[in-house]
Amino acid sequence: MNNTTTAEAVTAPYALILYYSRNGQTATMASQIARGVARVDGIDARIRAVPPVSPDTEASAPAVPDEGAPWCSKADLAGCAGLAIGSPTRFGNMAAPLKYFLDSTGDLWLSGAMAGKPAGAFTSTGSLHGGQETTLTSMMLPLLHHGMVICGLPYTEQALATTTTGGTPYGPSHWAGTDAQKPLSDDEKALCQAFGQRLATLALKLR
Template identity: 80%
Template sequence: MPPENAYVLVLYYSRSGQTADMASQIGRGIARVNGIEARIRTVPPVSPDTDSSLPAVPDHGAPYASKDDLAHCAGLAIGSPTRFGNMAAPLKHFLDGTGDLWLSGALTNKPAGAFTSTGSLHGGQETTLLTMMMPLLHHGMVLCGVPYAEPALNETTSGGTPYGPSHWAGTGEQLPLSDHEKSVCQSFGERLGTLALKLR
């Protein structure tokens, strides 16, 4: 049975913690919107073996997402580090298992968008965001980006794109989210939450 409270699902995979930090900032933006909440969930890493190799509940961080979390959301934000200009395999693996939701149209007309983190400044932020949007379009979702009305988008010297929030993590010591990147994440979350209520 669907939950009574409307929520935006912030679904991500994170290996070094930067994408998880972005998910938290997006959640803060969603929390600015009265009448909707953020539900932050992650996906487990994939393994080459065929046996269950992880506990059902992670040791730390956000809980693992269930298909019900996705089916009943009012909006969706998906996040991943870049992998050769595309999303990481664990998030793709989760989305590949949502064919039944596609057949039923469970996500049709719900707003959705993407966010990413890269090691190098030109390491595929925009291609990752664009390719992450393909499953969202197949599900019939309404894409949400970041308009240039958000001042941080014009001022950032690291991450942040109109296609969705992004973060430059660096290839050595991991860089924390900049103030501009946080602003873009929060603006994106607020916009997604507002659209989710309007389209609900």
């Protein structure tokens, strides 16, 4: 029997899974991470995306996306108990749309709104050695500047030792193939879910 009241449901802590996805692979990883969060009682998963960066001076993305996760707001970010950020690799770094969004969070940095919360990163690359680890570690830099506590994947996760596709101790990763045709492997799914579960557990402990 569920005894949760409406007020409790509204104020339940949540782990924010924030991503940019070009071909859908990073979005699929976000869904797997949310499954891991769902394993932990007392915390919800909230999936949000960031829009592409407009090539002109006028905003061209719709206010509400036609499909996929809603766009992330500053309130989503400020209110989270834990944060996972995801992006495809762009020359060993995060894609411009995610960085553009993070670059707009100076007010949250100034107020210390994110300090002390756990956070980590996930990525997808076209080639197996296409900069997964440099992308993940570079994505951690703004998280550290916000005073967040970095969450990775420990080697107690067996899939780190058995994976022949993606998966790193710095966070979940996926080898998508040059045409983004490869689905997530079982090991990649397991590591995404383990990461979500670990992030949610830390969020409740640090809250």
